[in-house]
Amino acid sequence: MPASPALIAGWARSAVVPLGGAFGQLDPHEIGAPVLKALLARAGVVPGAVDAVVVGNALGAGGNPARMVALAAGLSDRCACFTVDTQCCSGLDAVTMAVGLLASGQASLVVAGGVEAWSRSPIRQHRPRHAGEPAIVYERPAFAPDPARDPDMLVSAARYALQAGWTRAQQDAYTQHCHDLAGAQGVAWADELVPVSGVTHDLGPRQLFSERMARMPAAVRALDLGRDWSELLGRQQDCSLSPLGISGKADGAAFVLLANEMACKRWDLSPRAMWVASASVGTPSETPLLAAEAAARTAMDRAGVHDVDGLAAVELHDAFAVQGLSFARALSLQPQRLNRHGGGLARGHPIGASGAVALVRLLADLAHEGASGDKGMTAVAGAGGIGAAAIVRRL
Numbered sequence: 571m572p573a574s575p576a577l578i579a580g581w582a583r584s585a586v587v588p589l590g591g592a593f594g595q596l597d598p599h600e601i602g603a604p605v606l607k608a609l610l611a612r613a614g615v616v617p618g619a620v621d622a623v624v625v626g627n628a629l630g631a632g633g634n635p636a637r638m639v640a641l642a643a644g645l646s647d648r649c650a651c652f653t654v655d656t657q658c659c660s661g662l663d664a665v666t667m668a669v670g671l672l673a674s675g676q677a678s679l680v681v682a683g684g685v686e687a688w689s690r691s692p693i694r695q696h697r698p699r700h701a702g703e704p705a706i707v708y709e710r711p712a713f714a715p716d717p718a719r720d721p722d723m724l725v726s727a728a729r730y731a732l733q734a735g736w737t738r739a740q741q742d743a744y745t746q747h748c749h750d751l752a753g754a755q756g757v758a759w760a761d762e763l764v765p766v767s768g769v770t771h772d773l774g775p776r777q778l779f780s781e782r783m784a785r786m787p788a789a790v791r792a793l794d795l796g797r798d799w800s801e802l803l804g805r806q807q808d809c810s811l812s813p814l815g816i817s818g819k820a821d822g823a824a825f826v827l828l829a830n831e832m833a834c835k836r837w838d839l840s841p842r843a844m845w846v847a848s849a850s851v852g853t854p855s856e857t858p859l860l861a862a863e864a865a866a867r868t869a870m871d872r873a874g875v876h877d878v879d880g881l882a883a884v885e886l887h888d889a890f891a892v893q894g895l896s897f898a899r900a901l902s903l904q905p906q907r908l909n910r911h912g913g914g915l916a917r918g919h920p921i922g923a924s925g926a927v928a929l930v931r932l933l934a935d936l937a938h939e940g941a942s943g944d945k946g947m948t949a950v951a952g953a954g955g956i957g958a959a960a961i962v963r964r965l
Contacts, residue, residue, distance in 0.1 A: 574831040576669040577841035578962065582609040583683075583824030583930045584766040585773060586917040592769045593821035594689040598627060598635045601766055602685035602823040603642035608764040609681065609825050610643075615837055617643065621677035622650040624668040626660025626684030628922035629691035639685060650677070655922070657713070658889065658952035659850065660684050661824060662925030662960060666848045668828050678833040683825030683930075684923035713954030714855040721856060723889075723953060724811065728790040730857050731809045731892040738788075738808040741815045741891040745915060747905065748894070752912030762934040766823075774818065774918045789813045815891035820918030824926035826933070841965055843933055846945065847873035848960040859893040861957025862886060862949040863900040869947065869959040878903045881961075882943030885932040887914035887924045887950040897949070910935055925950040925958055936964040 584605050587593045593601055602625065610617060623645065625636035630653070637651035654664040661684025668682035695705040714720035721729070731741065752774065763770060788810035829839055849868035853861040875881060878901050886908060888894035894915065898905050909915075911931065914924055928948045936946045949959035 576672045576845035577829050577831065577834055578826055578843040578845065578933065579829050579834065579839040579841050580609055580613040580827040581762065581825070581930045581933045582612065582764050583762060583927055584764055584822050585769045585771055586820050586822040586920055586927060587769060587773045588918055589819040589821070590689050591773055591821070592767050593687065596687055596767065596821070597690050598630060598685045598687045599638035599642040601687055601821060602639040602825070604766050605764045605823045606639060606643040606681055606825055609827055612761060613827055613839060615679070615827065615839070618646045619837055620645050620649055620679055620681055622652065622668065622671055622680045624652045624654060624664040624671070624680060624682040626654045626656070626662070626664040626922040626926060627686060628655055628657045628660050629686060629688055635685060656850070656952055656956055656958070657954065658887065658919070658921050659925055659950050659956055659958035660922040660952075661927065662929060662948065662950055662958040663850055665826060665828070665926065665929060666850060666958065666960065669845050669848070672828060672830050678830050679837065680828045681825050682828060683823065683926035685823035686920035686922040687821050688819050688920060689821050710953075719855045723858065724790050724816065725794050726857055727859055727890045727892055728811050729795055730859060730896070731811060732795070734896065736809055736892045736895055738810050738812065740895060742812055744891040744895055744905070745812065745815045748888070748909065748912040748915045751910065752916035762930060772917050774820070774916050786812050786814060789816055811890065811892065815915070817887075817889045817914045817917075817919035820920045822918070822920035822923045822927060824923050824930045826926070826929065842937055843965055844963045846961040846963050848958070850956065850958045853955045853957060855955035858953055858955045859890060859951050860896065861955055862893070862951035862959065863897055863957070865951075865957030865959035866897070866901060866947060866949045869961050873945070873961040875945065875961065878907070880943070881945050881947050883910065883932055883935050883946040884908050885913065885928045885935075885946070885948040887919070887928045889914060889919055889951070891915060893951065929960065933962060936962070
């Protein structure tokens with residue numbers, strides 16, 4: 571007997587708040603639990619009905635944040651809990667894995683998404699290899715065993731911008747466009763945002779000025795790119811990265827409620843969307859921002875969507891302005907059809923939650939804006955050259 575489709579019965583997210591802001595004193599479960607509880611209450615689901623919780627989290631450094639969120643939200647002790655760490659892809663990959671739980675018959679009602687408390691992330695240290703040596707503090711782990719294939723994310727993006735010829739002016743214009751969308755339209759769908767610590771809207775910057783961006787120094791120095799890039803630097807236009815063209819560090823959470831047909835009948839749920847297809851792929855680790863494009867193409871193939879004209883909306887978590895520009899060009903997507911409310915560049919980047927936030931944004935827009943067509947796609951790229959994408963259909 572074929573598995574019943576994964577149905578989406580609801581979604582909710584917190585605001586996205588800059589590092590050290592209103593969520594600065596909250597641990598992951600303290601951000602995620604209020605969102606999960608509100609999601610179940612809106613759907614009319616009792617906590618004991620949830621079979622499993624799958625949570626993406628990138629900076630918790632061990633433990634099982636999914637279990638912490640589930641128990642803090644009052645779910646049953648019997649609830650299975652899985653934490654996923656694929657860095658920036660974690661939140662979207664968690665939903666894909668939850669779909670797998672439904673398809674395999676291990677669960678009939680699952681909450682999945684992501685949560686990140688970057689402000690409360692642990693201080694990381696490498697244990698000394700030999701007695702008497704000090705511990706080594708580090709900010710990021712390795713994402714490829716060969717250091718030459720594991721550049722810093724900012725350096726990688728700056729190298730790609732230079733190599734592909736995306737100028738500083740193009741990136742600044744894209745950044746301005748993203749923030750203008752976020753400021754002009756806002757996000758006010760009642761079933762999307764859940765107040766956490768009194769915050770009811772994203773707290774990323776809402777208005778920028780082109781003059782300010784133009785005066786800002788590059789986020790990556792030329793010497794950081796390495797000697798091999800010096801010749802290219804000397805013969806191209808300014809392709810540097812503005813600090814404003816980088817998605818800022820942030821805290822936040824987002825979840826969706828997934829159910830099979832049997833659970834919808836049992837709990838009297840009215841599904842609002844359906845999971846159509848998804849993809850988690852790997853690409854060269856030297857340029858991870860391109861992985862979102864590869865994942866998007868694979869998800870479209872699996873969904874039988876031949877080109878972006880078959881999609882009513884596309885939501886990319888754009889960690890960099892140059893990533894948004896590249897993604898749109900690679901998929902022949904008009905910029906005005908990408909990220910209707912500004913995307914991750916305007917919101918901020920709560921790493922393990924970013925993919926789930928983008929999914930919730932997509933679902934809310936499909937449900938409320940009367941888009942022409944019923945399918946939408948979301949995509950995200952992660953450190954180490956991995957990408958994730960998903961296609962959903964409004965019911």
